[in-house]
Amino acid sequence: MKTAAELKCGEKVTINDINIQHPSAKRLLEVGFTPGQEIELVNKSVFNDPIAISLRGTVIALRKSDADCIIIS
Amino acid sequence: MTLNSSSCNLFITLAGSPNSGKTTLFNYLSGKNYKTVNYPGSTVDSALANLQRKFNLNALLLDSPGIISLNPESTDEEIAINSLYKHAKLGKPDLVIVTVDASQLSRHLYLVKQIVNANFNVVIALTMVDILNQKGLDIDENKLSKIIHCKVFKVDSRSGKGVQKLLNYVNNIKNKLKNNHLQSSKSSGTNTTEEVLRIYNEIEVIEEQTIFELNENKNIDLTEANKQLNLITNKSLKSKCNQIDARTAKIDKILLHKTWGLLFFFLIMAFTFTSIFWFAQPIMDFISFIFQVLSTEMLILVGNNWLGMFLANGIINGVGSVAVFIPQILILFLILGFLEDSGYLARGAMLIDRPLSKIGLNGKSFVPMLSGFACAIPAMMAARTIPNRRERMLTIFILPLLSCSARLPVYTLLLAFLFPGNKAWIAGLVLASIYLLSTISSVLVAAIINKLNNKIIKDEDNSSFILELPAYRRPKLKVVAINMWHSGKLYIQKAGPVILVLSIFIWFFTTFPNIDPQVNEKNITQEQVNRLKNSERLATSYAADLGKIIQPVMTPLGLDWRVGVSLIAAFAAREVFVSSMTLIFKVTDSHSSLMDSMIGAMRNAKIGNTEQKLFTPASIIGIIIFFMFALQCLATVAVSRKETGSWRIPILQLLIFSSLAYVLSFIAVNGLRILGMS
Numbered sequence: 001m002k003t004a005a006e007l008k009c010g011e012k013v014t015i016n017d018i019n020i021q022h023p024s025a026k027r028l029l030e031v032g033f034t035p036g037q038e039i040e041l042v043n044k045s046v047f048n049d050p051i052a053i054s055l056r057g058t059v060i061a062l063r064k065s066d067a068d069c070i071i072i073s
Numbered sequence: 074m075t076l077n078s079s080s081c082n083l084f085i086t087l088a089g090s091p092n093s094g095k096t097t098l099f100n101y102l103s104g105k106n107y108k109t110v111n112y113p114g115s116t117v118d119s120a121l122a123n124l125q126r127k128f129n130l131n132a133l134l135l136d137s138p139g140i141i142s143l144n145p146e147s148t149d150e151e152i153a154i155n156s157l158y159k160h161a162k163l164g165k166p167d168l169v170i171v172t173v174d175a176s177q178l179s180r181h182l183y184l185v186k187q188i189v190n191a192n193f194n195v196v197i198a199l200t201m202v203d204i205l206n207q208k209g210l211d212i213d214e215n216k217l218s219k220i221i222h223c224k225v226f227k228v229d230s231r232s233g234k235g236v237q238k239l240l241n242y243v244n245n246i247k248n249k250l251k252n253n254h255l256q257s258s259k260s261s262g263t264n265t266t267e268e269v270l271r272i273y274n275e276i277e278v279i280e281e282q283t284i285f286e287l288n289e290n291k292n293i294d295l296t297e298a299n300k301q302l303n304l305i306t307n308k309s310l311k312s313k314c315n316q317i318d319a320r321t322a323k324i325d326k327i328l329l330h331k332t333w334g335l336l337f338f339f340l341i342m343a344f345t346f347t348s349i350f351w352f353a354q355p356i357m358d359f360i361s362f363i364f365q366v367l368s369t370e371m372l373i374l375v376g377n378n379w380l381g382m383f384l385a386n387g388i389i390n391g392v393g394s395v396a397v398f399i400p401q402i403l404i405l406f407l408i409l410g411f412l413e414d415s416g417y418l419a420r421g422a423m424l425i426d427r428p429l430s431k432i433g434l435n436g437k438s439f440v441p442m443l444s445g446f447a448c449a450i451p452a453m454m455a456a457r458t459i460p461n462r463r464e465r466m467l468t469i470f471i472l473p474l475l476s477c478s479a480r481l482p483v484y485t486l487l488l489a490f491l492f493p494g495n496k497a498w499i500a501g502l503v504l505a506s507i508y509l510l511s512t513i514s515s516v517l518v519a520a521i522i523n524k525l526n527n528k529i530i531k532d533e534d535n536s537s538f539i540l541e542l543p544a545y546r547r548p549k550l551k552v553v554a555i556n557m558w559h560s561g562k563l564y565i566q567k568a569g570p571v572i573l574v575l576s577i578f579i580w581f582f583t584t585f586p587n588i589d590p591q592v593n594e595k596n597i598t599q600e601q602v603n604r605l606k607n608s609e610r611l612a613t614s615y616a617a618d619l620g621k622i623i624q625p626v627m628t629p630l631g632l633d634w635r636v637g638v639s640l641i642a643a644f645a646a647r648e649v650f651v652s653s654m655t656l657i658f659k660v661t662d663s664h665s666s667l668m669d670s671m672i673g674a675m676r677n678a679k680i681g682n683t684e685q686k687l688f689t690p691a692s693i694i695g696i697i698i699f700f701m702f703a704l705q706c707l708a709t710v711a712v713s714r715k716e717t718g719s720w721r722i723p724i725l726q727l728l729i730f731s732s733l734a735y736v737l738s739f740i741a742v743n744g745l746r747i748l749g750m751s
């Protein structure tokens with residue numbers, strides 16, 4: 001199971017599922033990370049964490065620990 | 074401002090996601106010039122104003138902080154959502170105008186859906202249509218209206234295009250709005266994860282039905298175009314919708330770059346703090362000169378009696394010694410405003426999240442900490458954007474350690490003493506290192522308290538960092554300048570009266586009861602007589618009596634009661650220290666400027682009746698260290714109480730920081746003496 005935390009820069013994928021057990025899941029859903037959406041990792045911060053993901057026409061920065069609940073395959 | 078809230082008046086709240094154009098619309102409708110901020114959640118306070126007359130609609134308008142959904146994550150969202158349901162003074166709004174960024178339709182419609190489901194009367198202002206058009210897309214607002222059952226208007230509030238149409242519609246239905254208040258319950262606005270998914274599924278369908286590609290041939294039938302695009306270009310439309318701003322992506326490649334990003338971060342911070350000193354200096358010299366002239370003239374005009382002394386020393390010098398520092402404070406606000414408005418703050422927060430999370434803070438502590446360099450009070454309120462309570466409390470805890478602008482006057486005076494005249498450039502460097510040190514010490518304190526874990530601040534689960542990085546924008550000079558002016562005015566209004574009142578108090582206590590002391594006037598000049606009288610008057614004053622009591626506390630720091638009295642006065646507001654010193658050391662010699670004569674008086678000050686100098690490099694460094702750590706601001710204590718919800722944290726802050734200040738200052742002074750510095 002691969003999650004968005006493991007994406008490489010410039011990698012474009014489609015969200016497969018969201019792990020709703022994860023405490024950040026609800027906020028991520030509300031921000032628009034829903035299954036079927038296409039996302040792209042556009043940037044990583046200096047320390048490789050947080051990461052910046054483009055989604056629905058905007059860019060969201062989130063920690064890898066948050067991105068862990070976005071399942072991409 | 075008189076707000077007319079009679080019953081025939083409509084109460085309209087502006088709601089919407091961060092950066093969807095609420096404040097711009099608010100400013101257009103109210104004719105005000107509030108700041109348009111680019112950092113999510115940074116409109117901490119909401120603004121209220123009447124609609125401008127020219128719109129022919131009697132209405133009260135409320136601008137509110139941006140929210141992503143009706144499920145609050147952080148305290149600022151909670152406050153915004155609560156005031157949407159029920160404003161503290163005005164109750165439930167008759168109408169909610171939701172601003173929706175057309176270029177991010179799907180994300181912003183989510184909030185619209187929630188607000189409609191929560192039974193509000195809703196009209197949608199569709200903003201940023203021009204950005205959508207740039208992507209080669211357009212939106213059918215009539216169709217959108219039909220599908221989501223509330224009226225939609227395309228507006229551009231920068232030019233006002235489309236706003237009148239929206240207002241005409243509101244005008245037509247205003248009676249209905251007044252009488253048609255549906256009961257809205259909070260639960261209808263909150264959703265389970267299944268519901269979130271369902272809403273987004275609906276939105277996706279809406280998006281497909283209303284957004285269409287702009288054709289070269291503009292006359293094409295819209296419905297026909299829609300049919301076509303649903304069949305053929307669905308995929309490309311979708312990816313066009315999801316495009317991000319190309320310019321922003323390019324800039325981010327640099328500003329979020331592994332090495333360049335970090336370099337720029339430090340350059341921006343360094344520029345901010347050094348410019349406070351460099352740019353302000355000439356203006357400060359000028360203001361200082363003006364007040365000195367005023368004070369001297371006043372003494373000549375009224376004469377060397379109690380009234381003259383009261384006006385010249387008590388009022389003009391007292392106020393002047395603080396007015397001198399207004400340029401520095403304005404420059405700080407100006408730069409912070411530019412950083413906010415450009416969109417850099419969210420990037421700064423992202424860059425710094427990782428290191429801050431190591432010491433129990435959050436990337437979202439970045440903006441409160443940066444504001445802490447201006448003033449701890451708004452900074453503590455800005456900490457509301459941090460969702461995790463423990464991280465928020467820890468941020469609030471360390472904010473008083475950051476070098477706020479009220480400390481600038483104190484440092485400037487003391488550094489000017491240490492590095493006079495041609496060595497002034499060193500003072501700039503040392504000031505920069507004071508800022509750096511105060512940052513480091515706040516980080517250390519955070520790390521220590523984080524280690525002590527549950528003892529001081531209770532632990533809480535799930536720390537997260539989810540933040541939208543908004544598109545970069547060219548900051549608007551006018552808006553930033555007006556905002557600087559507002560912040561500066563607020564500072565003067567807040568600090569001004571305190572300083573004036575305390576100046577008068579201190580003048581009184583250092584002048585009475587022995588206002589005209591007898592001195593031996595034989596064989597000495599008039600100037601020497603005045604000087605003798607001044608010191609005799611002070612030595613027999615009420616302040617001196619009080620000073621004898623606190624003298625034992627001051628001696629270990631190499632200081633005497635005169636500095637002690639100033640330190641006590643500084644608890645009302647730190648900058649009072651300077652005006653208090655000015656009064657206590659009787660700055661009346663006719664030097665070229667207030668600052669020069671102040672420093673001259675300090676150089677001549679002796680401890681008690683000895684020949685030992687009171688202010689030496691060691692004792693000055695001691696005072697600087699004291700100011701770096703001591704929590705000497707009662708207003709901060711009060712706000713800390715309010716924001717943390719109990720007395721625990723403010724009392725701990727007061728005790729820990731003030732004793733730390735005393736101990737460290739003691740170590741510094743005596744350590745330096747042992748090392749041979751006087």
Ligand SMILES: Nc1nc2c(ncn2[C@@H]2O[C@H](COP(=O)(O)OP(=O)(O)O)[C@@H](O)[C@H]2O)c(=O)[nH]1
Pocket residue numbers: 089090091092093094095096097098108109110111139172200201202203204228229230231546
């Ligand atoms: N291109 C474009 N920019 C807009 C429009 N409306 C507002 N803006 C800009 O969008 C930015 C965010 O607006 P603001 O009112 O601060 O959003 P708020 O966070 O909802 O209060 C500002 O820089 C505005 O100048 C619009 O219709 N088109």
Ligand SMILES: [Mg+2]
Pocket residue numbers: 095096109110116137138139
């Ligand atoms: Mg705003």
